[in-house]
Structures are given as structure tokens and as C-alpha cells.
Amino acid sequence: MVAGVRNAAVDDPDEAESFASDGGSMWRLYATYGRENVGDAVLGAVMTLFARSTGLLPPLLLGLAIDAVLLGTRRYELPLVPGTWVPETAAGQVWFTAGVLVAAALASAVASWLQGYGWNHFAQNIQHALRVDAYEVLQRQDRAFFDDTRTGELLSVLNNDVNQLESFLTDGVSSTLRLVALVVGVGVVLATLNPWLALVSMTAVPLLAVFTFVFVRRVQPKYARMRGRVGELNARLENNVGGIEVIKTEHAEAYEVDRVREASRAYYDANWDAIRTRITFFPGLSLVSGLSFALTFVVGALWVLNGPPAFLSGTLSPGEFVAFMLYTQQFVWPLAQFGQIINSYQRAKASSERVDGLLRAERSVGERADALTLDAVAGRIDYEGVTFGYGESTALARGDDDGDDDVPRSPVLRDVSFDVEPGGTVGVVGPTGSGKSTLVKLLVRLYDPDDGVVRIDGHDVRDLSLASLRRAVGYVSQEPFLFYGTVRENIAYGTFDATDEEVRTAARRAAADEFVENLPDGYDTLVGERGVKLSSGQRQRLTLARTFLKDPAILVLDEATSHVDTETEALIRRSLDDFAADRTTVAIAHRLSTVKDADEILVLDGGRIVGRGTHAELLDADGLYANLWRVQAGDIEALPDSFFEEALARRAVLESDGGE
Numbered sequence: 218m219v220a221g222v223r224n225a226a227v228d229d230p231d232e233a234e235s236f237a238s239d240g241g242s243m244w245r246l247y248a249t250y251g252r253e254n255v256g257d258a259v260l261g262a263v264m265t266l267f268a269r270s271t272g273l274l275p276p277l278l279l280g281l282a283i284d285a286v287l288l289g290t291r292r293y294e295l296p297l298v299p300g301t302w303v304p305e306t307a308a309g310q311v312w313f314t315a316g317v318l319v320a321a322a323l324a325s326a327v328a329s330w331l332q333g334y335g336w337n338h339f340a341q342n343i344q345h346a347l348r349v350d351a352y353e354v355l356q357r358q359d360r361a362f363f364d365d366t367r368t369g370e371l372l373s374v375l376n377n378d379v380n381q382l383e384s385f386l387t388d389g390v391s392s393t394l395r396l397v398a399l400v401v402g403v404g405v406v407l408a409t410l411n412p413w414l415a416l417v418s419m420t421a422v423p424l425l426a427v428f429t430f431v432f433v434r435r436v437q438p439k440y441a442r443m444r445g446r447v448g449e450l451n452a453r454l455e456n457n458v459g460g461i462e463v464i465k466t467e468h469a470e471a472y473e474v475d476r477v478r479e480a481s482r483a484y485y486d487a488n489w490d491a492i493r494t495r496i497t498f499f500p501g502l503s504l505v506s507g508l509s510f511a512l513t514f515v516v517g518a519l520w521v522l523n524g525p526p527a528f529l530s531g532t533l534s535p536g537e538f539v540a541f542m543l544y545t546q547q548f549v550w551p552l553a554q555f556g557q558i559i560n561s562y563q564r565a566k567a568s569s570e571r572v573d574g575l576l577r578a579e580r581s582v583g584e585r586a587d588a589l590t591l592d593a594v595a596g597r598i599d600y601e602g603v604t605f606g607y608g609e610s611t612a613l614a615r616g617d618d619d620g621d622d623d624v625p626r627s628p629v630l631r632d633v634s635f636d637v638e639p640g641g642t643v644g645v646v647g648p649t650g651s652g653k654s655t656l657v658k659l660l661v662r663l664y665d666p667d668d669g670v671v672r673i674d675g676h677d678v679r680d681l682s683l684a685s686l687r688r689a690v691g692y693v694s695q696e697p698f699l700f701y702g703t704v705r706e707n708i709a710y711g712t713f714d715a716t717d718e719e720v721r722t723a724a725r726r727a728a729a730d731e732f733v734e735n736l737p738d739g740y741d742t743l744v745g746e747r748g749v750k751l752s753s754g755q756r757q758r759l760t761l762a763r764t765f766l767k768d769p770a771i772l773v774l775d776e777a778t779s780h781v782d783t784e785t786e787a788l789i790r791r792s793l794d795d796f797a798a799d800r801t802t803v804a805i806a807h808r809l810s811t812v813k814d815a816d817e818i819l820v821l822d823g824g825r826i827v828g829r830g831t832h833a834e835l836l837d838a839d840g841l842y843a844n845l846w847r848v849q850a851g852d853i854e855a856l857p858d859s860f861f862e863e864a865l866a867r868r869a870v871l872e873s874d875g876g877e
């Protein structure tokens with residue numbers, strides 16, 4: 218049931234990539250995302266072939282001009298051109314040749330433009346669609362996926378890897394076509410001109426093939442490793458920019474520079490390793506090509522001078538020889554370019570596996586095909602025997618590849634059962650780490666329980682559509698989050714069609730209207746990234762306003778007023794009581810006075826409910842709640858020794874294993 222981003226089986230843990238699919242994904246991605254713009258690809262392909270064939274003309278014309286015009290050893294004849302078009306005089310033939318050359322150059326220029334247009338349009342559209350889709354899939358991942366994956370790495374997939382796929386299409390695929398057209402076209406012309414000499418000039422081909430094969434084998438894992446390192450580096454940088462305040466207040470700049478240096482060095486090393494292989498490969502290819510060119514020259518030149526070499530027959534005119542050498546050059550040098558294509562292919566392949574891995578990442582919190590839409594919500598909540606533990610939910614976090622749920626999950630909630638009647642209020646209290654936030658996260662399905670059921674109006678929340686579930690529940694989390702944007706946008710986030718008046722009313726209820734009006738641009742003030750330009754109490758009030766505006770049937774408040782001062786809390790409480798009066802409310806509070814009037818208070822300790830009842834009942838029971846109440850009343854002397862012993866024991870457990 219646990220989400221699993223499946224990794225390709227890897228022998229070397231160093232190569233265990235965060236996002237990797239089972240390979241073979243690149244062409245599938247291109248096919249899927251290129252379907253709609255296949256016309257552009259066809260235009261690009263046809264124009265590539267056309268541009269290439271116009272490139273075959275100049276050497277042929279040059280050879281003809283040397284023999285027919287300069288040496289006068291053969292007639293001026295061109296295939297497909299009627300003899301009557303060709304001028305009789307030598308000067309006329311020179312101008313005619315020039316005219317054909319210019320026409321070929323013009324045709325080639327137009328074809329190149331169309332080819333560039335076709336390929337680039339095709340590739341840009343794929344890049345755009347792929348990025349948006351990958352983001353959409355990413356956004357649908359469950360909370361556990363984000364717990365285990367670093368943001369920088371995700372950004373690296375959405376940016377670098379998607380771009381790599383685009384650049385292989387524009388450079389690699391079109392170059393491959395050009396190369397194939399060239400090899401076939403030139404090969405045919407060479408074989409027609411002089412088949413034996415053509416064989417000599419092609420000696421390079423098998424050598425180049427072996428060379429390339431070896432290169433691919435060696436460079437492939439190096440590129441995979443390099444992409445992984447880019448992700449790690451991005452993750453580190455992203456983390457540090459986010460935590461800049463702590464870095465500064467802890468004076469940890471030097472420490473962080475060291476850590477960035479280390480991550481950058483790891484990328485450098487991986488990249489350098491790939492670069493070394495690459496820069497050895499290309500000169501090697503050029504050398505083979507150069508040797509083959511020289512060999513063709515020697516054989517061809519001796520043939521023109523002395524007639525055919527032993528055991529060969531036929532003639533070779535100087536014009537044919539020049540044309541031959543020009544073709545050979547056209548043919549052999551670009552073969553070396555083949556290495557670049559393979560190189561770009563390998564990089565794109567490594568990227569495609571990461572993009573595909575992300576696109577195929579499984580989710581544990583999904584929506585059933587026949588999910589129920591909850592229209593009118595009464596607001597009854599019940600938890601029945603709920604047990605839940607956080608596990609390393611993705612294969613990428615575990616570093617294995619079997620995707621099985623084989624990580625022991627220490628329960629953070631154990632056999633929790635309670636219910637709240639429609640319109641009722643339940644308070645949840647307990648020491649830090651006792652599982653209070655986790656309890657409510659199961660209600661909005663940020664996670665699903667390992668055992669037991671959470672129900673709203675009698676329906677298992679897993680049977681409800683996520684849209685209707687999240688519409689029904691308004692969740693004010695412990696950590697208020699604001700997006701970069703205006704105050705108004707942040708309040709209306711989720712209720713995008715709210716009017717200005719509705720936004721104001723919500724702000725007023727959350728005791729935010731006054732401070733907002735005092736901001737430089739009122740509701741149009743930009744709040745900065747994550748709302749950094751506001752105080753945490755102000756941020757909290759805006760997220761409360763957001764929930765008031767949403768007007769949900771069920772209200773979940775996770776320490777919703779923890780960041781505000783007592784006076785503001787009193788103001789918020791007044792409107793909260795009003796707002797919560799006719800809707801079901803689950804309120805988590807450290808400050809027990811906040812939940813004192815709840816219909817029922819649950820006391821959590823170590824993931825279990827260790828007490829429940831009204832405030833008066835719990836005081837009477839004289840358990841953990843009564844002691845916590847004494848602490849908050851400042852009545853420390855009245856606390857029994859056992860309270861301190863238990864508190865110390867709890868702390869030791871929390872610090873040793875994070876909650877188990």
C-alpha cells in the first residue's frame with residue numbers, strides 16, 4: 218500500500234537514482250507527447266532530407282565543370298537537365314554552373330528554415346506538455362512522497378531532465394536524420410562514381426561503429442550518475458536558500474559552504490568522469506575519419522596519375538577525383554558527429570528515465586474509480602481502531618527496488634477510536650509527539666491508516682472523492698503557509714471565485730482585517746515568499762481567514778491560534794466559537810484553555826487515547842490532563858513526582874527514536 222517510485226535495478230548503490238524507470242522510456246515519452254504535433258516532425262524530417270539532397274549537387278557540379286569546362290575531356294551533361302538548357306560556350310557553362318549552385322543554395326536555405334521550424338516546434342511542444350504533465354503528476358503525489366523526496370531533486374527533474382529531452386529532439390534526432398540521409402545519398406553517389414574507391418573511403422565506417430559502441434557502454438552509467446548528482450546538488454541549494462535564516466542565526470555559513478562544496482564536488486567528479494570519456498572519444502573518431510580521408514586521397518590520386526591500381530579496372534578523371542574527395546569529406550567527417558548524437562542520446566536517455574520514473578510514481582493515497590461525491594455533509598466523524606505509522610514510503614528513500622512495503626512502520630497512533638456528532642466539538646490534547654497532528658492528517662487523507670477506518674458521515678474517507686473530502690474539511694495546519702502573492706490571493710486561495718466583500722468578511726472573522734488595512738497596499742500587499750513579510754501570527758490569521766472563506770462543514774484546527782497573542786486569540790476565539798457553533802470541529806491545542814469547553818476532550822499519549830471526557834470529568838479523573846492543567850495554571854508544586862518521571866521518560870523515547 219505504500220507509494221513506491223520504482224528504481225531500476227542497480228548493482229552499484231552509487232548509481233541508485235532517485236527517479237529511474239525500467240528503461241526504454243524515452244521513445245515512449247516522445248511518442249506519447251509528440252502525437253499531437255506529428256505534422257511538425259514530418260515537416261522537419263522531409264525538409265531535412267530535401268536540404269541534404271540539395272547538398273549533394275555542388276561536388277557533382279564542380280567535378281563536371283573541371284572535366285567539361287576546364288579540361289574539356291567530357292561533355293557538359295547534368296542528370297534531369299535537358300541538353301538544350303546547357304549553353305554551348307565555356308563562359309556560358311561557367312555562368313550556368315554558378316546559377317545552378319545559387320539555386321541549390323537557395324533551396325537548401327529555405328529547406329533548412331522549414332526543417333528548423335518543424336523540429337523546434339515539435340520539440341518545444343513536447344517539452345511544454347511533458348513539464349506540465351510531470352508537475353501535475355507530482356502534485357497528485359501523496360504527502361508521504363514529499364516527506365521522502367527532496368525538493369531540489371524534483372525541481373531538477375522538472376527542469377534539467379525535461380530540457381535534456383527537448384535538446385536531444387532538436388539536435389540529436391534531426392542530426393541523425395541528416396546523417397542517415399547523407400550516408401545513404403553520398404554512399405549511392407560514390408558507388409556510382411567509382412565503387413572500388415567508394416569501398417576504400419568506407420573503411421572508416423566499421424571502425425567508427427566499434428569506437429562508438431565502446432563509448433556508449435562506458436559513458437552510459439557515467440551520465441546516469443551525473444544526473445543523480447545534479448539532483449543532489451539542487452536539493453542542497455534549495456534547502457539552504459529555504460533555511461537561510463537558520464544558517465545566519467546559527468552562523469553556519471562556513472559549514473554550509475563546505476556542504477555545498479562537497480555536493481558540487483560530487484557533481485564535478487561525476488561530470489568530469491563523463492567528460493574525460495567524451496573528450497577522448499571525439500578526437501579518436503576524428504583521427505579515424507582523417508586517416509580514412511588520407512587513404513582515399515592516396516588511392517584516388519595514384520589512380521588519376523597511373524591508372525587503376527592492380528586488380529582494379531576503370532578510369533578516374535581529375536574532375537571525378539575532386540568530386541569524390543569532396544563527397545568523402547562530406548561523408549567521413551560528419552560520421553564523427555555521430556558520436557555527438559550518441560552522447561546527446563545517452564544524456565536524454567538518463568533524463569527520460571528520471572522523468573518517466575516520476576510520471577509513473579505510484580501513490581498510496583489515491584482516489585477510487587467509483588469514488589463517492591459527498592454533497593450535503595452533516596459532519597459526523599468516527600475513527601474506529603485506527604493504527605498508523607510513518608514509514609519510508611518510497612523506494613527511492615529506501616534505496617531498494619522491489620517496491621514492497623517492507624519497512625517496519627512504528628505506530629504513531631495505536632488503536633484510536635472516537636466519534637464526533639454533527640456540530641460537535643472535540644478537543645485533542647497531549648504531550649508533544651503524542652500523535653495529535655497525525656490524527657487529523659488522516660481525516661483529510663494526507664495519509665491513510667495502516668489499520669482501522671476513518672469515516673465522515675458513515676463513509677470510509679477512502680471511498681470519497683478527494684475533491685469532496687477536501688471541500689468538506691477545512692484544515693488549519695500548525696504551520697501556516699502563504700504563497701507568494703497578495704493578501705487577497707492568499708485568503709481566496711481555494712475559493713478562487715470569492716468576492717472582495719467575502720474576502721474582507723473572512724478576514725474580519727479571523728481578526729486580520731485591521732492589520733491588513735494597515736499594510737502599505739492593503740489587500741493588494743505582496744506577502745513575500747512563504748509570507749516572510751508578515752509575522753507568524755499574521756500569517757496564521759490569514760490562513761484562518763482562508764478557512765473561514767471556504768466555509769467547510771468540518772473544521773480542523775491544529776493549534777490554529779498558537780502564534781497569536783492572548784488578546785488576538787480572544788478576538789479570534791469569539792468569531793471561531795460563532796463559526797464553529799453549527800459545524801463539527803476537531804481542535805488540537807497545547808493551551809488547554811482553548812479546548813476547555815469542548816463536548817469531549819481526547820488525551821493522547823504515545824499514540825494512544827489515555828483519557829477522554831469533558832474538562833470537568835478529566836479534572837476529576839486526575840490523570841495526565843489534570844496534571845497538564847496544573848502545569849498551565851502554574852501550579853507546579855501540586856504535580857506528583859510520577860508526572861516528571863513520565864515526562865522525562867517520554868522525552869527520552871522521543872529523542873532516541875522519533876516517537877516510537
Ligand SMILES: Nc1ncnc2c1ncn2[C@@H]1O[C@H](COP(=O)(O)OP(=O)(O)OP(=O)(O)O)[C@@H](O)[C@H]1O
Pocket residue numbers: 364607608629647648649650651652653654655656695875876877
Ligand atoms: N512526516 C513524518 N514522517 C515521519 N515521522 C513523523 C512525521 N510527522 C510526524 N512524525 C512523528 O510522528 C510522531 C507524532 O507526530 P505528531 O506531529 O502527530 O505529534 P503532535 O502530537 O502533533 O506533536 P506536537 O504537539 O509537537 O505538534 C512524532 O514522533 C513525530 O516524530
